[in-house]
Amino acid sequence: MGRQLLLEHIAEPGIETFAVYRKKGGYASVEKALKTMTPDQVTEEVKISGLRGRGGAGFPAGMKWSFLDRKSEKPRYLVCNADESEPGTFKDRYLMEKIPHLLIEGMITGSYALGAKTSYIYIRGEYMYIVGILEKAIDEAYANGFLGKNILGTDYSLDLYVHPGAGAYICGEETALLESLEGKRGNPRLKPPFPAVSGLYASPTVVNNVETIAAVVPIINNGGAEYAKIGIGKSTGTKLISASGHIKKPGVYEIELGVPVEEFIYSDQYCGGMLTNRPLKAVVAGGSSVPILPADLILKTAKGEKRLMTYESLSDGGFVSGSMLGSGGFIVMDDTTCIVRNLWSFARFYHHESCGQCSPCREGTGWMEKVLHRIEHGHGHMGDIDLLVDVAKKIEGNTICPLGDAAAWPVASAIRHFREEFEYHVKYPEKIKNPKHFAIEPFLSEKKLELVN
Amino acid sequence: MIEFSKEAMELAQRIIKRYPEGKHKSALLPILHLAQSEFGGWLSPETMDYVAGILNIKPIEVYEVASFYSMYNLKPVGKCLLEVCRTGPCLLRGADDVVSYIGNKLNIKPGETSADGMFTLKTVECLGACGYAPMLQCGADFYENLTEEKLDLLIEKLGAQPERSTYLKSFGVNV
Numbered sequence: 144m145g146r147q148l149l150l151e152h153i154a155e156p157g158i159e160t161f162a163v164y165r166k167k168g169g170y171a172s173v174e175k176a177l178k179t180m181t182p183d184q185v186t187e188e189v190k191i192s193g194l195r196g197r198g199g200a201g202f203p204a205g206m207k208w209s210f211l212d213r214k215s216e217k218p219r220y221l222v223c224n225a226d227e228s229e230p231g232t233f234k235d236r237y238l239m240e241k242i243p244h245l246l247i248e249g250m251i252t253g254s255y256a257l258g259a260k261t262s263y264i265y266i267r268g269e270y271m272y273i274v275g276i277l278e279k280a281i282d283e284a285y286a287n288g289f290l291g292k293n294i295l296g297t298d299y300s301l302d303l304y305v306h307p308g309a310g311a312y313i314c315g316e317e318t319a320l321l322e323s324l325e326g327k328r329g330n331p332r333l334k335p336p337f338p339a340v341s342g343l344y345a346s347p348t349v350v351n352n353v354e355t356i357a358a359v360v361p362i363i364n365n366g367g368a369e370y371a372k373i374g375i376g377k378s379t380g381t382k383l384i385s386a387s388g389h390i391k392k393p394g395v396y397e398i399e400l401g402v403p404v405e406e407f408i409y410s411d412q413y414c415g416g417m418l419t420n421r422p423l424k425a426v427v428a429g430g431s432s433v434p435i436l437p438a439d440l441i442l443k444t445a446k447g448e449k450r451l452m453t454y455e456s457l458s459d460g461g462f463v464s465g466s467m468l469g470s471g472g473f474i475v476m477d478d479t480t481c482i483v484r485n486l487w488s489f490a491r492f493y494h495h496e497s498c499g500q501c502s503p504c505r506e507g508t509g510w511m512e513k514v515l516h517r518i519e520h521g522h523g524h525m526g527d528i529d530l531l532v533d534v535a536k537k538i539e540g541n542t543i544c545p546l547g548d549a550a551a552w553p554v555a556s557a558i559r560h561f562r563e564e565f566e567y568h569v570k571y572p573e574k575i576k577n578p579k580h581f582a583i584e585p586f587l588s589e590k591k592l593e594l595v596n
Numbered sequence: 597m598i599e600f601s602k603e604a605m606e607l608a609q610r611i612i613k614r615y616p617e618g619k620h621k622s623a624l625l626p627i628l629h630l631a632q633s634e635f636g637g638w639l640s641p642e643t644m645d646y647v648a649g650i651l652n653i654k655p656i657e658v659y660e661v662a663s664f665y666s667m668y669n670l671k672p673v674g675k676c677l678l679e680v681c682r683t684g685p686c687l688l689r690g691a692d693d694v695v696s697y698i699g700n701k702l703n704i705k706p707g708e709t710s711a712d713g714m715f716t717l718k719t720v721e722c723l724g725a726c727g728y729a730p731m732l733q734c735g736a737d738f739y740e741n742l743t744e745e746k747l748d749l750l751i752e753k754l755g756a757q758p759e760r761s762t763y764l765k766s767f768g769v770n771v
């Protein structure tokens with residue numbers, strides 16, 4: 144196992160309490176930052192660390208912090224994005240449940256760097272039991288002088304609150320999140336203005352993912368340069384990966400960026416290999432929104448190089464033969480998986496979650512769901528496959544927020560890499576009457592099928 | 597006329613104070629959760645009007661929010677709302693089987709409530725438990741790595757002691 148910066152103490156009994164967390168060195172970053180560093184120095188360390196946003200887009204965190212409008216007279220806010228709704232992703236939940244004080248510590252240190260006096264953790268409403276865990280941890284932090292007025296006797300004061308959402312994937316998009324935090328429907332805003340200039344209550348705001356904020360703690364404790372030593376190139380540090388699907392050991396793993404994909408899937412340290420030792424068919428490496436890759440392309444790039452768990456390596460080959468690290472939602476599928484059925488479930492998800500503001504997204508996701516349903520249930524036409532590609536293309540890049548792209552990419556990539564499976568559905572409807580067809584009879588490529596017949 | 601319990605009202609006032617002067621509308625989502633758990637697990641028009649009154653906003657501002665978010669029930673539900681995740685990763689690990697097993701056992705389809713008013717079956721999208729699939733949520737609790745045996749036990753347990761999500765519980769207030 145590589146270095147553990149976030150989950151190092153996760154197995155410690157009682158680590159969810161302030162006392163144990165503190166005994167294990169917790170809140171040292173707050174002491175260091177508030178007593179020995181200026182806010183700009185904290186931001187500078189985050190820049191040096193090369194930390195990239197862990198919510199999905201991978202935007203450099205230090206740079207985002209430096210864009211915050213510090214000249215404005217208005218209050219500034221740090222808002223933690225704990226909406227975690229991207230299918231395949233459950234790392235933030237794990238972190239908040241097991242070691243809530245790490246997030247709170249990161250929020251204090253981060254808020255200090257940004258000059259925020261009030262900060263919020265926006266958490267998806269379905270995580271209601273974690274609201275309780277966070278509320279308790281925050282109360283403990285107040286009681287021990289790490290939140291509230293004059294933290295540790297300095298002149299820095301901060302209030303931190305938890306705010307639950309109520310079931311809407313779109314509220315993970317940062318501007319929709321801010322609308323929701325203002326008590327409105329989660330409709331994404333047109334950008335610019337960016338939140339750094341006009342965010343929560345039209346004030347300068349930084350929105351960061353749970354894991355990004357937690358990573359600030361080791362960065363301040365050990366220095367940004369130390370953090371940057373881990374990983375490869377522009378993929379520095381460690382990353383939490385949520386592993387699910389047909390593997391022996393699903394769960395959350397903290398990896399040093401740069402672990403080979405093959406090792407991640409097959410090593411006992413991580414996923415432990417395929418669930419029933421069947422062959423690997425495909426992987427969605429970064430949450431449902433990123434392109435799906437077939438086994439050969441996830442293990443090796445088109446150039447034949449080993450694929451690594453880094454931002455760069457996973458996107459090598461662009462959308463033709465690559466994918467993205469995204470949120471680190473790593474979904475593994477064996478050869479019993481029906482790609483069409485899986486894609487239909489994702490299409491239904493995006494249709495369900497579209498906020499409805501832009502017609503390409505609202506209508507397009509609906510069409511894609513319907514056409515996929517038709518194909519999946521054996522009523523499709525050959526023309527439907529290209530129709531799907533066409534609809535996906537028309538959505539991509541033509542919407543207010545990236546949910547439209549997120550809905551289009553999985554469709555385009557599944558058809559690119561598994562077209563014959565879609566054609567099989569159209570050609571042999573009688574073979575797919577059973578909704579779990581491929582779970583029973585692993586998909587055979589058409590060539591093999593002819594041999595069987 | 598409906599009214600919050602004393603504990604719920606105190607909590608509502610505490611929540612409102614978390615937002616800056618004049619930004620009390622921010623408290624709408626949390627207070628709707630509170631109202632839903634206080635008034636029978638769903639938001640009736642009367643409940644929504646009551647919340648509008650507490651926040652001093654127009655009822656339409658409450659309706660448009662309540663209808664946007666999937667956790668707010670605008671129709672009555674059973675004592676236990678069984679929310680089964682059916683998105684990709686759960687599908688890979690048998691979400692369909694969970695839905696049909698519960699459906700057959702309770703003789704209901706997704707969206708329906710059992711004849712005794714005890715259980716409502718609902719399919720939902722990814723709940724952030726994909727590694728522990730298949731799973732369902734009831735109240736604030738997650739039930740993971742489900743099997744038929746576990747479902748039998750769960751339904752028996754919940755039938756005897758229905759569990760409803762309560763926002764108050766998250767604040768350590770027992771009701």
Ligand SMILES: Cc1cc2nc3c(=O)[nH]c(=O)nc-3n(C[C@H](O)[C@H](O)[C@H](O)COP(=O)(O)O)c2cc1C
Pocket residue numbers: 195196197198199200201202204224225226227228229312313314315316317318350351352353355356544545546549
């Ligand atoms: C449709 C959509 C859903 C998103 N969901 C999440 C989410 O659940 N959690 C998250 O941290 N970021 C999510 N994001 C990304 C956020 O908009 C934003 O980029 C992120 O919170 C920034 O934090 P980071 O820079 O620390 O990653 C989503 C984006 C889109 C377009």
Ligand code: SF4
Pocket residue numbers: 313330331496497498499500501502504505542543544545546547
């Ligand atoms: S792309 Fe979809 S989710 Fe995003 S703003 Fe437009 S309609 Fe809403």
Ligand code: FES
Pocket residue numbers: 230231232681682683684685686687721722723724725726727729731
């Ligand atoms: S897909 Fe079911 S919890 Fe994520």
